Structures are given as C-alpha cells and as structure tokens.
Amino acid sequence: MGKLFGTNGVRGIFSEDFTLEFIHDLILSISAYFKHGTILVGYDGRHSSPVISKIVCSTLNTAGLDCNLAGLVPTPCLEFATKNLGYDGGIMITASHNPPEYNGIKPVASDGVEISRDDEKKIEEIFFQKTWKHHYSKLGSTKSDSSIIQKYIDGIKSQVDVSNIKSRKFKVVLDLGNGAQSVTAIKLCEQLGCETITVNERIDGNFPGRGSEPTPNNLQELSEAVKKNKADLGIAFDGDGDRSIFCDNDGKILSGDKSALLLANYLLNKNPNSKVVTCINSSNLIDEIVSQTNSTLIRTKVGSVEVSRKMVSENALLGFEENGGFMYGKHNHVRDGGMALALALELLSHSNNTLSEELGLLPPSFTTKEKISCSKEDADRIISKLLDEFPDSDTTDGIKIIFDNKNWIMIRSSGTEPIIRIYGESDSQKNLETLMKQYMHKIQTLLVS
Numbered sequence: 001m002g003k004l005f006g007t008n009g010v011r012g013i014f015s016e017d018f019t020l021e022f023i024h025d026l027i028l029s030i031s032a033y034f035k036h037g038t039i040l041v042g043y044d045g046r047h048s049s050p051v052i053s054k055i056v057c058s059t060l061n062t063a064g065l066d067c068n069l070a071g072l073v074p075t076p077c078l079e080f081a082t083k084n085l086g087y088d089g090g091i092m093i094t095a096s097h098n099p100p101e102y103n104g105i106k107p108v109a110s111d112g113v114e115i116s117r118d119d120e121k122k123i124e125e126i127f128f129q130k131t132w133k134h135h136y137s138k139l140g141s142t143k144s145d146s147s148i149i150q151k152y153i154d155g156i157k158s159q160v161d162v163s164n165i166k167s168r169k170f171k172v173v174l175d176l177g178n179g180a181q182s183v184t185a186i187k188l189c190e191q192l193g194c195e196t197i198t199v200n201e202r203i204d205g206n207f208p209g210r211g212s213e214p215t216p217n218n219l220q221e222l223s224e225a226v227k228k229n230k231a232d233l234g235i236a237f238d239g240d241g242d243r244s245i246f247c248d249n250d251g252k253i254l255s256g257d258k259s260a261l262l263l264a265n266y267l268l269n270k271n272p273n274s275k276v277v278t279c280i281n282s283s284n285l286i287d288e289i290v291s292q293t294n295s296t297l298i299r300t301k302v303g304s305v306e307v308s309r310k311m312v313s314e315n316a317l318l319g320f321e322e323n324g325g326f327m328y329g330k331h332n333h334v335r336d337g338g339m340a341l342a343l344a345l346e347l348l349s350h351s352n353n354t355l356s357e358e359l360g361l362l363p364p365s366f367t368t369k370e371k372i373s374c375s376k377e378d379a380d381r382i383i384s385k386l387l388d389e390f391p392d393s394d395t396t397d398g399i400k401i402i403f404d405n406k407n408w409i410m411i412r413s414s415g416t417e418p419i420i421r422i423y424g425e426s427d428s429q430k431n432l433e434t435l436m437k438q439y440m441h442k443i444q445t446l447l448v449s
C-alpha cells in the first residue's frame with residue numbers, strides 16, 4: 001500500500017506532485033472516510049491556498065458533503081472550531097513551516113484533533129484502491145463562516161485569568177512570520193489588554209520576513225524589537241500558527257523545550273497529579289518537573305499526531321514537542337501558538353518576576369538540534385549503521401543513543417523534508433557542543449561512506 005501522509009498531513013509542491021488532480025482524488029477519498037455531514041475548511045496564507053480551497057469545497061460538495069469555509073485562519077483555530085461548533089470534521093489547507101512552493105491537506109476529526117495514524121491508513125487505502133463512489137445522488141453546498149476567529153479567541157480567554165493579565169498591561173512583541181497568526185494573535189493580545197508591537201505582520205505566502213519556520217537562529221529581529229521596546233516577552237509563530245517560539249525580556253530566544261518546561265512547571269504546580277505527553281526527543285528535564293508534581297509522563301514517537309492522539313486517549317493535561325508545539329488539554333489536544341501565548345501571559349501575571357527571572361528558577365537544561373540534507377534511504381542506512389554500533393539504543397523513532405539520563409543524541413529522518421535531524425541533550429553547554437560536533441562529524445562521514 002502506498003503512502004500519502006507524512007508526519008503532519010499530506011504535503012507536496014503545488015502543481016508538481018501536489019496537483020489539482022491529486023487534491024481532487026485525495027478529497028474524494030477523505031469524503032468517503034468522513035461519509036456525511038458538514039466539514040469546516042480553512043487555509044493558511046500560502047499563495048496556492050485559496051485556489052486549493054475551491055477544489056476542496058467543490059470536491060466535498062460533489063461527494064454530497066456540505067462545507068463551511070472559514071477562510072484564512074491558523075490551524076489551531078480551525079481545529080478548535082471543528083470541535084466546539086459541532087462540525088463532523090475539518091480540513092486545513094497548509095504546509096505549516098515548509099518552504100513557499102509547498103502546500104498540504106490536514107484532515108481534522110470531529111474531536112478537533114488531527115485524525116489518527118490508523119485513520120490516515122484508511123484514507124490511503126480508499127485512495128489507492130479508488131474505492132470512492134463515482135455516482136453521487138445529491139450535491140452538498142458551501143457556505144462561509146467568518147465567526148470562528150472570535151469564537152476561538154473567546155475559547156483561549158476562557159482558559160486564563162483575563163482580568164489579572166489585563167491589569168498588568170503587558171508589552172508583547174509578536175513575530176507573525178508573514179503567517180496565519182496575523183488574523184488572531186493581534187486581536188488576542190488586544191483583548192488581553194496588552195500593548196502589542198508586531199514584526200512580519202503582513203501575510204505573504206513567500207514568507208519574506210524570516211521564513212515560515214521560527215528557529216533560535218532566525219529571530220534576531222524579534223529579539224531586537226523586544227529589547228528596544230523593553231517588552232515583557234516576544235513570541236514567533238510558524239506559518240500556520242500552531243508552533244510558537246518565545247523570546248524573554250532580555251531578548252534571549254528560548255528553545256521549544258525551554259518554554260514548554262516553563263509552562264509545564266507552572267501548569268503542573270497548579271494542577272498536580274496530571275498526565276503529560278511528549279515525544280522521545282524532548283528534554284529529560286521534564287521527568288524532574290513531572291515527578292515533583294506527582295504527575296505522569298508518557299513518551300511517544302516524534303510527531304504532533306502521536307502526542308495529540310495519546311493526549312486524547314490518556315485525557316492528558318499537557319503535551320509538547322521540542323520544536324515549539326505546546327498543547328493544553330483543557331483547551332484542545334493540539335498545538336496552539338495562541339493558547340501558549342495566553343498561558344505565558346497568565347504565568348507572568350501571577351508572578352512578580354520577569355520572564356528571564358522565571359526561567360532562572362528552572363533547573364538548567366541544554367538541548368539543541370541540527371539538520372543535514374539527506375535522502376530517506378541514506379538516513380535509514382546511517383541509522384542502521386549506528387544501531388550496529390550502539391545496539392542498546394532506544395528505537396522508538398530513529399535511534400536515541402543514551403549515555404546517561406542527562407546526555408543523549410537522537411537521529412531520525414524527517415517525515416516532511418529530505419533531511420536527517422540530529423537532537424542532543426547534555427549536562428552543560430560546553431559538553432553539548434562537543435557531543436553535537438562529534439556526532440555531526442560521524443553522520444557526515446557515514447553519509448559519504
């Protein structure tokens with residue numbers, strides 16, 4: 001059986017491998033999976049997204065399903081609305097943080113979470129066996145729904161102490177990355193009484209500002225803006241607004257791990273005896289925070305679908321990924337940059353410390369990641385050679401070579417791009433740099449051997 005779904009939905013280069021014909025067949029397969037009902041359709045700010053949305057809606061209608069078009073919204077907004085406004089499913093048109101020429105389709109179940117891996121397989125089976133119906137007795141219709149943005153913002157506000165946040169009149173820098181959070185994050189900050197400074201706020205499918213993926217290396221403008229404006233915090237979102245990278249009041253960019261540990265520490269102290277789900281490649285420091293709050297930690301393979309679906313089945317309070325994906329179960333079991341921002345503001349509103357002082361209270365952790373261009377075949381070959389050398393390694397996803405509980409290296413092939421990713425954690429910055437250098441060199445050598 002062929003494969004369509006990567007780590008996060010079905011993605012490809014628009015008009016190359018992600019053609020209108022392909023999208024049509026894929027949506028008929030998704031329609032056969034949904035069977036009936038009303039589907040909410042939304043899209044990110046990519047140039048091809050509005051065109052694709054027309055194919056998506058008309059194909060759903062051809063298959064007899066009704067749809068409501070939400071327009072340009074962040075992925076977590078579409079997911080929240082699918083769950084809370086009683087839709088039978090959702091379809092988000094996005095390639096998240098991929099380069100501009102990409103686009104993608106992400107089906108959302110009626111519970112507001114990406115469909116499970118098993119359900120992805122069901123859609124692939126329908127697609128490859130072409131078992132979608134060819135003759136439809138009735139056509140569906142398309143309406144638009146422009147109310148979901150405010151309903152989503154109200155949903156976030158219902159999870160935090162709005163009056164306390166408002167009373168602090170925080171100064172926040174938003175790096176919107178020319179992406180979809182431009183339509184929600186600015187309004188959210190306004191409604192939380194913040195003074196907002198924006199960077200890269202114009203939605204542009206070419207992502208001319210700093211690209212569509214926020215990383216600690218491309219957020220200098222955010223960092224400068226935070227320092228210049230003496231802001232309380234800064235935050236950068238990815239193209240579809242589910243991931244967020246924070247910047248502290250000193251202009252220091254935090255890893256996704258660091259901000260997740262900060263929020264987890266705050267939320268688990270508030271809600272002890274909870275469950276936390278995270279991927280195998282995030283910092284081991286979470287173990288400490290979880291045990292101090294009598295909570296439970298569950299590790300999964302890398303991928304937000306794995307974390308989200310595990311959160312649903314375990315009814316977990318929190319989930320996170322090291323790349324800035326943070327999930328708050330009381331709101332929705334998905335990554336949500338807007339929700340993460342509101343939680344960080346609530347944390348600050350209940351503290352007399354600055355963000356950097358709050359970070360200083362956490363035990364130190366040193367994590368990083370790198371990537372190397374590499375085909376899937378080469379990545380598999382490298383991982384299998386490493387496994388020969390380190391047979392006791394964790395193979396939940398790729399290979400995690402564990403030296404002790406504070407020192408490890410993990411190598412896996414990306415599910416969305418032709419690259420191999422290398423993650424590491426160590427007990428000091430110096431040791432982390434040495435470890436990463438050693439393994440980057442090792443992988444480069446294996447790649448050409």
Ligand code: MG
Pocket residue numbers: 096097238239240241242243
């Ligand atoms: Mg994303």
